[in-house]
Amino acid sequence: MEDYHTEKRGVTLTKLSLIMFSGELDKALAGFVLASGAAASGWDVTLFFTFWGINIMRSENKTALEKKDITSKMFGRMMPKGTEELKLSSMHMAGIGTSLMKKRMKEKNVSTLYEMIQDAKELGAKFLVCDMSMEIMGLKKEEFIDEVDDIVGVGTYLKEAKESDVNLFI
Amino acid sequence: MADESIDVRGLTCPKPLVETKKKIRKMEVGKVLEVIGDHGPSKIEIPEMLEEAGNEIMDVSESEGVWKITILKKEV
Numbered sequence: 001m002e003d004y005h006t007e008k009r010g011v012t013l014t015k016l017s018l019i020m021f022s023g024e025l026d027k028a029l030a031g032f033v034l035a036s037g038a039a040a041s042g043w044d045v046t047l048f049f050t051f052w053g054i055n056i057m058r059s060e061n062k063t064a065l066e067k068k069d070i071t072s073k074m075f076g077r078m079m080p081k082g083t084e085e086l087k088l089s090s091m092h093m094a095g096i097g098t099s100l101m102k103k104r105m106k107e108k109n110v111s112t113l114y115e116m117i118q119d120a121k122e123l124g125a126k127f128l129v130c131d132m133s134m135e136i137m138g139l140k141k142e143e144f145i146d147e148v149d150d151i152v153g154v155g156t157y158l159k160e161a162k163e164s165d166v167n168l169f170i
Numbered sequence: 171m172a173d174e175s176i177d178v179r180g181l182t183c184p185k186p187l188v189e190t191k192k193k194i195r196k197m198e199v200g201k202v203l204e205v206i207g208d209h210g211p212s213k214i215e216i217p218e219m220l221e222e223a224g225n226e227i228m229d230v231s232e233s234e235g236v237w238k239i240t241i242l243k244k245e246v
Contacts, residue, residue, distance in 0.1 A: 037184035042223035042245065103203035109180050119188045123195075 013044040019157070023052030023079070025098060025113065026087035031170040032116035038166075039123035046164075047120075048157045050130035053170075054137065055111070057129060057144045060083045064140040072138020079137065082145070098138040121147045128152045128160075146165040172240060173197070174202035177234065179208045186212035187219060190241075194220070197243050202228065205239045213237040220245075 016038040018031050031047065039045045048118045049057055068076065080086050084094045091097035105112070121127070134141070134151060141151050146156065148158075161167050176193045178186040186207045194203050205216060216239055217227045224245035229236050 027214050036188050040184065040188045041219035042191075109182050109185070111185055116184075119192070123188070123191055 005074045015044040015164045016166045017046045017160045019169045020053035023055040024089040036116050036120040039120045039125045040160045045125035048128050050133045054133050055080045059145045086170045096124045173201040175204040177206045203241045208236050
């Protein structure tokens with residue numbers, strides 16, 4: 001198996017890995033503040049998206065190349081399609097709370113979730129999507145945003161986690 | 171005098187650190203970057219994190235809530 005631990009100037013970089021399990025805006029934001037902050041600090045950063053978390057990385061406009069079965073189509077329609085459709089985990093209030101939160105973030109000059117994804121990516125963070133979650137939710141790899149690096153299994157994640165100095169489940 | 175400058179005033183966590191890193195990674199080793207900002211925790215965190223990455227902090231100053239960090243790029 002490939003060794004993901006990076007060396008730079010002969011020094012092994014501090015490594016952060018996050019399990020992005022939740023598909024809610026506030027939790028995704030918490031994860032990406034950490035991811036972009038760590039990447040900016042020169043850390044080696046890997047995010048593993050699983051279960052509801054894979055929806056964060058769905059593209060708004062990309063569709064599957066092949067035909068989907070009925071359950072996959074239903075899942076696809078019921079789940080949020082990317083960062084703009086994510087809801088707050090509390091105080092969503094039929095969309096009012098989430099809109100207010102986004103407005104407030106803009107006023108306070110906080111980056112949007114998608115900007116944080118791009119920042120983390122530009123600074124070298126790696127985004128891995130869980131193959132099994134993708135299968136059960138009926139999503140195809142072409143439906144994710146270009147920032148996703150790879151579709152992987154649990155083995156890859158475990159290896160990443162084993163090498164990590166900081167590992168969190170979000 | 172600094173070779174490059176970046177103004178992160180008005181930006182909040184983690185943007186000042188992120189923008190500083192995005193700027194410094196494109197600079198050549200030996201060049202000096204000046205960062206101007208007003209986000210409190212970043213005044214401490216930017217020097218800490220950039221030093222950890224191998225750079226040298228030449229100066230940190232503050233006046234009326236606006237700080238200036240001068241960094242010598244050393245990280246490869």
